[in-house]
Amino acid sequence: xKKIYAFVLLLLPIFGLAQQGVQFSQYMFNKIYYNPGVTxxxxxxxxxxxxxxxxxxxxGAPVTQNFNVxxxxxxxxxxxxxxxxxxxxxxxxxxxxGLNYAxxxxxxxxxxxxxxxxxxxxxxxxxxxxxxxxxxFSDPSLPSGTTSNLTFDPSFGVYFESRxxxxxxxxxxxxxxxxxxxxxxGSNVVNFNNARHYYIMGGYNWRLPSxxxxxxxxxxxxxxxxxxxxxxxxIMGTYNNKMWGGVTYRLQDAVAVNLGYQILPSVKLGYxxxxxxxxxxxxxxxSHEVMLSYCxxxxxxxxxxxxxxxxxxx
Numbered sequence: 001x002k003k004i005y006a007f008v009l010l011l012l013p014i015f016g017l018a019q020q021g022v023q024f025s026q027y028m029f030n031k032i033y034y035n036p037g038v039t040x041x042x043x044x045x046x047x048x049x050x051x052x053x054x055x056x057x058x059x060g061a062p063v064t065q066n067f068n069v070x071x072x073x074x075x076x077x078x079x080x081x082x083x084x085x086x087x088x089x090x091x092x093x094x095x096x097x098g099l100n101y102a103x104x105x106x107x108x109x110x111x112x113x114x115x116x117x118x119x120x121x122x123x124x125x126x127x128x129x130x131x132x133x134x135x136x137f138s139d140p141s142l143p144s145g146t147t148s149n150l151t152f153d154p155s156f157g158v159y160f161e162s163r164x165x166x167x168x169x170x171x172x173x174x175x176x177x178x179x180x181x182x183x184x185x186g187s188n189v190v191n192f193n194n195a196r197h198y199y200i201m202g203g204y205n206w207r208l209p210s211x212x213x214x215x216x217x218x219x220x221x222x223x224x225x226x227x228x229x230x231x232x233x234x235i236m237g238t239y240n241n242k243m244w245g246g247v248t249y250r251l252q253d254a255v256a257v258n259l260g261y262q263i264l265p266s267v268k269l270g271y272x273x274x275x276x277x278x279x280x281x282x283x284x285x286x287s288h289e290v291m292l293s294y295c296x297x298x299x300x301x302x303x304x305x306x307x308x309x310x311x312x313x314x
Contacts, residue, residue: 065086
């Protein structure tokens, strides 16, 4: 077995206490994943797709995809959103399907969103990875196949955004649902607890006078109140609303460089590369992350003022 499997095996008894949230270095472009209060806040229909390959070089290293779409709905005084996340590490595979609604209101010079996410979580455990070989599987204490468990767990968030500033506070896995796997013989049972996670994020847009540059520092804090919090601090510069580049420092874990370009007025592409600073992360070949975003508005033409004459009454 490669190191990643041994590492996960050692952590299996305490998995319920460790932070489980998916990690994205380009969190500032995927805020809706962390906070349902973002839903409908941008004034446009936005479709986002992210793919992250973490610790490249390890067999069974984390691989994550997130697809989300959200749109403002005027009649609902807010927005609706859909999010699908596929996350795999070692013998664990987790799929999260969520529907979001956020009520948006004007506040000071910006908007305040109060959002709720309804999430279905499918946690699965692939026991076939433990097989020593295809023809040798005599240990009855090991699972012989894949077992899964479906749970429901909502999320909640509050998000404020203005031209210069944005910030949000949210909670995921509000019910702290529990997935129970019973793939073993006898009375052995594996419990996977979807622990509550708390996210605090914020950023500022500083427009340099007499230039086309905007400097955008931001941060994301992640905690489950049991393990040490994860802290991401990013500083990024955008030129002419077309291209950007920046650096993220993730406390005790990695340094990431992110680059991006506005390919079309409605399409932008971003890339991030993480260099590990921890003893585990530094054993791999870094982490790669790609982001693609498409945002557009549907404009319904308004009839010009005036009267429409009917020839029957000329």
